[in-house]
Amino acid sequence: MSTALGAAGELAIRSLIERAPLASSLAAAFKAQGFTLALVGGPVRDAILGRLGNDLDFTTNAPPQESKKILSTWAEHIWETGIEFGTVAGKRGDTTVEVTTYRSETYDPRSRKPEVQYGKDINGDLSRRDFTVNAMALELTSEKPEFLDPFNGLIDLSKKLLRTxxxxxxxxxxxxxxxxxxxxxxxxxxxxxxxxxxxxxxxxxxxxxxxxxxxxxxxxxxxxxxxxxxxxxxxxxxxxxxxxxxPEIPKLQLEIDEHHHHKDVYEHSLTVLEQAIALEHRLDGPNLVSRLAALLHDIGKPKTRALIDGGGVSFHHHEVVGARLAVTRLKALHFDNHTIEAVETLIALHLRFHGYGDGEWSDSAVRRYVRDAGELLTHLHVLTRADCTTRNAKKAQRLAATYNSLENRIAVLMEQEELSKIRPDLDGAQIMQILDIKPSAAVGRALDFLMEIRLERGPIGEEAATKELLAWWKTNS
Structure with missing residues (x-):
């Protein structure tokens, strides 16, 4: 082992002992049954970088069923969802481990599933890893821990280079x-x-x-x-x-001709993503929904792009088209329904703020903005602010000031009217009693009518709402 390898190995071992002391007891359990165990892949890389976490990957010459038996005596919980691919996982305390039998996996050109073959030694296993920086290992069951780096991953790690x-x-x-x-x-x-x-x-x-x-x-x-x-x-x-x-992302690289100038939508979208990330403190940290919405918010533009006579480009209703495209793409990638619906809502609403000029927001408009955003109101604040990428400093300041004014208006109405719980002044039971009707579609129409009044005029009280309801019922029953 070279001096560099020895120093790296010592650093990795020291980091492992400090951050994952349970690894030693796991290695002892495998050694007691006559098997090898080595920390491998990303955890070794991260140990050298001084950023080892509590998720550890190991490789062993033990067959999967033997690994399962050993883990059953060591871990507090185990699961074997990956056992057909040679992997058994377990958890003890705050440490989660995955133990995989030496293997090489390949894909048949016509199949989505890997063909797993188990190997006989760790070097063969390391040779089939993805990148050299992940093809380093710490053998823990030898007489003393040994650092293995057959493909010079340490050198590539120092160069910050990805090789295979x-x-x-x-x-x-x-x-x-x-x-x-x-x-x-x-x-x-x-x-x-x-x-x-x-x-x-x-x-x-x-x-x-x-x-x-x-x-x-x-x-x-x-x-x-x-x-x-x-x-x-x-x-x-x-x-x-x-x-x-x-595919929606590269399509944002719209062709720009010398007569019809517009922003580079692709670069704009990446900038919006970065600006949304800078505002994530408002969402209590990194947020997947916010980042997806920021990246995808303009994907409707290629389908709605139209050239304007005399120069210029329009993208009418791109937010509607974009929301629909986002749903299709996220479903194809098997995102969960909650995430898909949230991203769809944000994209559909991301232009709402710009529809009110320099801030001529009525109380009714503010209520509708809050109602339509629902639990995603702060996400919408983040996306709308991030979507301002103008290089014109005065315009940027004006937009920021206008949005500050909107948020202040929302805060005032929130306090006055509990905007987060907007509902009609009468509920369904009251409507049925007042109109002497049974549960039916008419109750729903009445609720919609009263909700419109609530949004337009704010809370008017039960007495006034009853008068409005009776007057409406005369012409709609």
Whole structure:
């Protein structure tokens, strides 16, 4: 072991002992049964970087069923959802571990599922890892912990470079999702991608289509939730991967001619995403819904783009079209319904603020804004403010001041009228009693009528609401 490797190994071991003391007892449990155990992959990389977490990955020569038996005696909880792929997981205290039998996995060109073959030694296992910085290991069951780095991952880690242990073409054939993972690590770790790896990504984009929507979604989310999602998204677009997994984003690179000038919608969307991230303190930290809405808020523009006589471009109703496109894409990626509905609402509402000029907001308009945003009101504040990307300082200041005024108006009405709980002055039971009717569609229409009054005029009280209801009923019964 070289001096550099020895120092790195010592750092990783020290970090492991300090941050994950249970790993030693797990290694002892495997050793007692005659098996090896090594910390591997991202945790080793993170241990060297001094950022080891509580999720640890191990590799072993123990067959999956043997790993399950050992984990059953060591962990407080175990689960075997990945056992057919050689992985058994467990949790003890705050530490979650995944133990995988030495393996190599490859994809048949026509199949979404990997073909798993178990290996006999750790070097073979490491050779089939995604990147060299993830192909380092700490052997914990030898006489003393040993740092293994057969593919010079430590050097690449110092260079902040992503290379593959085998050829990039072989690595991406084994698992095409690694192409998206390269973009993810570039975003998360601020790494560069080696030229040969980048070439392979561009030439093998079609392979990503065999990967399940769930796996693609999970990698995309990790990119989006990283500290610098622009890097990963740009790589997805430039390599052509986005054209397959998220085609609405590269389509934002609208053709610009010399007679009809407009903003670069693609760059604008990335800027809005970054500005939304800068405002996430209002949402108590990183927020997936906010980031999705920011990135996708203008995806309706390509379909609504129209050239205006004499110069200029319009995108009428792009928020409506964009909301619909977002639903279709997020469903295709198997996002949950709550996330899809929230993103749809935000995109559909993101232009509402700009429809009121320089702040001529009536109380009715404010109530409707709050009612339509619902529990997403703060998300909408973030998106609307982030959507201001003008380089005109005076215009930016004016927009910010106008939105400050709107938020202040909302705060005042919130205090006066409990806007977060907007409802008619009469409920369904009262309506049926006053009109002497049974449960029916008419009750719903009456509630809608009273809600319109509530939005237009604010709370008017039960007596006035009853008079309005009776007058309406005379002409609508």
């Amino acid at each position: 242990p085998s050829s990039a073409e072989q690595s991406f054939s084994d698992d095409p999702l690694r192409m998206m993972r390269a973009a993810r690590f570039a975003s998360q770790l601020d790494f560069e991608i080696a030229p040969d790896v980048l070439v392979a990504m561009k030439s093998m984009t079609d392979r990503i289509s065999i990967i399940s929507a769930e796996r693609v979604r999970d990698e995309f989310v990790k990119i989006l939730m990283s500290q610098n999602p622009r890097t990963g998204i740009t790589l997805l677009v430039e390599t052509g991967l986005a054209a397959i997994v998220l």
